[in-house]
Amino acid sequence: MPHTYEYPRPALAVDCAVLGFDEGDLKVLLIKRGLEPFKGKWALPGGFVRLDESLDVAARRELAEETGLTHVFLEQLYTFGEVKRDPRGRTVSVAYFALVKLGEQQVQAATDAQAAQWFSAEQAPALAFDHARILETALGRLRNKVRYVPIGFELLPRKFTLTQLQHLYEAILGRALDKRNFRKKALALGVLEATKEQEQDVAHRAARLYRFDEETYAKLVKKGFNFEL
Amino acid sequence: MPHTYEYPRPALAVDCAVLGFDEGDLKVLLIKRGLEPFKGKWALPGGFVRLDESLDVAARRELAEETGLTHVFLEQLYTFGEVKRDPRGRTVSVAYFALVKLGEQQVQAATDAQAAQWFSAEQAPALAFDHARILETALGRLRNKVRYVPIGFELLPRKFTLTQLQHLYEAILGRALDKRNFRKKALALGVLEATKEQEQDVAHRAARLYRFDEETYAKLVKKGFNFEL
């Protein structure tokens, strides 16, 4: 390798703030650490980056290894590099932000995680390292992004009712929304396709199921469309 | 140090996309590399992170060392970690995004930079590494952010005319804006304070100078105000 540097290097990790939505509120997926430091404490899934993999690949690998999740929506969030954030020594962590359709995959702990479990995102337990701050950053990103990118669909089952969608937005934004206005706007975006199916097994009028139309969405994005909701 | 890892580590760098505004268009500050690889080529200022400094501190240090700039607006942009982005070997770069008030400081090359020079941001020369992509990302961030955060003031002198401000927004957004509507909206934000001074040495009616009122801005932000322009 030409021109290697002789300087000592920080360790480089990735951590994933994995968010889901269930029973009307946002969840975060945490693992119980099986190794020191913070052994037995809850933390975001993550681990060290290998030399032969990109950051995105590392994040997906760690997520799969520690929790069994694959094929999730994943994007880079922020890189945390305070000098003392890891008691083992200088470690920089590239944090990722993942959204999963809860109920489509089961999580299962593996490798150096003793357990993997969903918690309410707003009232998560005390976290290892600076993971509480990472989680906060992820929730902020979600709140912000959901207003102009139709990203919420990553948190719902493929088919969903408009009321489910509204509840999701209410949970993310932290405030109640007007039902009629919400439905008008959501449908006006033009990326919801009504299916012929209905909700099942409810003790009242069954709601129509919709699905997010990715193709139409992709076309509209190309045209420079704006998706405020 | 307890529990060190024995895995080989990527090198960790910071790079800064430094943007300025002059003569009606956006500029980017580039340095001419004095060392291999890409010796003699233009690149973003940057360098390796030391063990005893945070990422932000590293970015400011490298910027000061290579270009002489201090006290600039700086925020983290994105972390680039493709495996082959550096021919010397695996290097991950945390990119920063800086805005400077052009004309308030002179740039001067130093350390391993042969020269430091401003270029039109839209028509920059070929860049070393993946720096063209970093620059693109920075311009995108600016275009996006300027719509809801009054960040443009970081690119103007402390006192400026409304026409200067408008030209800045036009350069960033890449389209012409209506003068009357722009002024109405800009003044309606409530963060512009009219000074008693006027433009000097112009061959026509002199425009009033305004300044950005950071205190009022900070108060409005606390109230959860929204700054679309």
Place this chain on the structure above:
DNA sequence: TCAAAAGTGTTCTTGATACACCCATGC
């Protein structure tokens, strides 16, 4: 027939857009 949620239309207010003229100054 009651409870529970689905579904829909209209009014009002606000902000966005479009547009044309007079004003002050230096040369």
Place this chain on the structure above:
DNA sequence: GCATGGGTGTATCAAGAACACTTTTGA
């Protein structure tokens, strides 16, 4: 006195907010 940019007001249109009732279904 003319060229150059500074500065202003209003009418129209579109989108957002507020708000109440009818419909369907299962228990």
